[in-house]
Amino acid sequence: MAHTFDVIVLGVGGFGSGAFDHLARRGLKVLGLDRFPPGHDRGSSHGETRIIRKAYFEHPDYVPLLLRAYDLWHELERDIGQTLFHRAGLLISGPPHGEAVAGARLARDRYNVPLEEIPRADLPARFPGFRIPDEFDAVFEPDGGYLEVENCVLAHARRGERAGGVIRSNETVRAWSSNGRTVTVTTERDTYSAASLVITAGAWAGTLLADLRIPLQVVRKPLFWCPVRSGDYAVQSGCPTFYFDLPRGSFYGFPSIDGSTLKVAEHSGGAPVDDPLLVNREIQPDDFPRVGEFLREHMPQIDPQPARHSVCLYTVTPDHHFAVDVHPQYRNVAVGAGFSGHGFKFTSVLGEALADLATTGRSDLPIEFLSLDRKALHPTTM
Ligand SMILES: Cc1cc2nc3c(=O)[nH]c(=O)nc-3n(C[C@H](O)[C@H](O)[C@H](O)COP(=O)(O)OP(=O)(O)OC[C@H]3O[C@@H](n4cnc5c(N)ncnc54)[C@H](O)[C@@H]3O)c2cc1C
Missing domain, CATH: 3.50.50.60 (FAD/NAD(P)-binding domain)
Incomplete structure (x- = not known):
């Protein structure tokens, strides 16, 4: 029975x-x-970490759900007596009218969630580990950060x-x-x-x-931990989580938590997977070059040679x-x-x-x- x-x-x-x-x-x-x-x-x-944020650029309709999500994460932390959320902040950079920066501003304006505009002149002092092109804007979400997944x-x-x-x-x-x-x-x-x-x-x-x-559509997503060559990337130094909306794709990552590496990956793209149980978990020749190029251009004090990696799966709707x-x-x-x-x-x-x-x-x-x-x-x- x-x-x-x-x-x-x-x-x-x-x-x-x-x-x-x-x-x-x-x-x-x-x-x-x-x-x-x-x-x-x-x-x-x-893969250790996941970004959490409120100024949701994918669509402002997610914001009310996020406000409740934050409350529930805090309640869970209290109940189990363990930290799960780290308020490291989130730096978003991209073209002023691109999806990420414009979308985050829209969510802020509609729901009044905190999102700072970072003047260009302040970028080197505020975010010393990052190189942001002149034609890009930068916004900072203080309530952003990461969850221990x-x-x-x-x-x-x-x-x-x-x-x-x-x-x-x-x-x-x-x-x-x-x-x-x-x-x-x-x-x-x-x-x-x-x-x-x-x-x-x-x-x-x-x-x-x-x-x-x-x-x-299930897609294969490799993620990489790369060696840091500067203390500027340490979470203790105030390095935030980050998301770059570049014309060639979007890249994101986390401050260095262990002091020697940080995690970085590409959000866009990904190879389709037929059987999730059989996904190839080894690094493939095409996996890292785009992330390496992103690091060389925008985070020059990161060694573009992964120390370790993991492979994860996205399941994507149209x-x-x-x-x-x-x-x-x-x-x-x-x-x-x-x-x-x-x-x-x-x-x-x-x-x-x-x-x-x-x-x-x-x-x-x-x-x-x-x-x-x-x-x-x-x-x-x-
Ligand atoms: C590399 C990467 C980075 C990401 N970054 C972020 C981020 O920064 N912020 C963010 O918010 N989200 C992020 N995401 C997305 C987020 O992690 C996923 O949306 C979320 O984890 C999906 O959860 P899920 O429950 O759908 O899948 P899972 O957590 O995979 O759960 C599905 C479960 O179903 C079980 N299952 C399936 N079929 C069967 C079966 N037949 N019998 C028994 N058990 C079965 C599986 O074993 C599995 O445990 C990221 C995802 C990846 C891969």
Whole structure:
């Protein structure tokens, strides 16, 4: 006979751990299922750090969610007695009318979030490690910074378990079904049933949600830790997280946390991946040159020779906005997918939204713009 729960969370990575935690703390009997243990490095939620910011250049509609996300991260830190968020600030640089600088200004103007304009003459003293071209503007978000990504996943998972939730790791889900009132989830080992289901399967969402016919493209994203040759890049010296919107692509990174290397990567581009389990995790000849070129031009005191690297996965929607909604056929199935390389900071708040959707079919959080029926997710029917 199937084991019975109130809610099953399929995938306990970034978003699944958030949903699992919210559901368990509501007193529900929750089961989290994952092929890997929480905090693993096979999906999209690893590599030590993730940028968090409020002046959201991708679209100002994300800002109210971010304000709630920050509150929830602080609450989680208090509950577990551990620092997860580091307010290192965020330097954004790019053409004045480019997506990043203009978008951050728009979000600031609409929601009054702090964002400083940095006069050109102040740049060398304020940000000595960076070379910013004359034709670029620079803005600084003091509330920006970074989250400790694996520790955030573990914190959500552990707090949810403390509230009574159960996580079964090393258990791959083969299939799920719903009749609108109950769901059945079959793994390689067992069968489980529940009143509702949250599907947060990251790079595997396309397979598990094939019936939705949303084009989700998984891309391979290498990231690099490069040696620092100056104390200017140390987090203790006030070096911020950074995002450069260049004509040839966007590049981002973090201050040096260990004092000897810093993490840097390209946000744009990425090679499509057929099977996320088989992605090549070795450095390829094409992986580093573009990042090296960025460093030589804009961060000259970084040694453009990676000391170590990691490979991560983006799951990208056609409009680069997330898909967070109830399943169109089954009101007891909530879906969180397509986080397009910028989702992690939202795992606290969208975990809450997914818990709402799974239990009531709706959420008071402003997530309408992430709906599954928006046109961009159905390009062939446009
Ligand atoms: C290199 C890189 C840099 C990034 N930088 C940022 C950043 O600075 N700021 C930011 O906000 N976001 C950033 N992101 C994006 C963010 O990290 C992701 O959007 C987020 O982590 C996605 O979480 P997820 O829950 O969708 O996926 P995951 O965390 O990968 O979770 C999916 C889980 O589902 C499980 N699963 C899937 N299928 C099955 C199955 N059949 N059976 C059992 N388990 C299954 C997987 O094992 C996995 O644990 C970055 C992403 C990458 C890759």
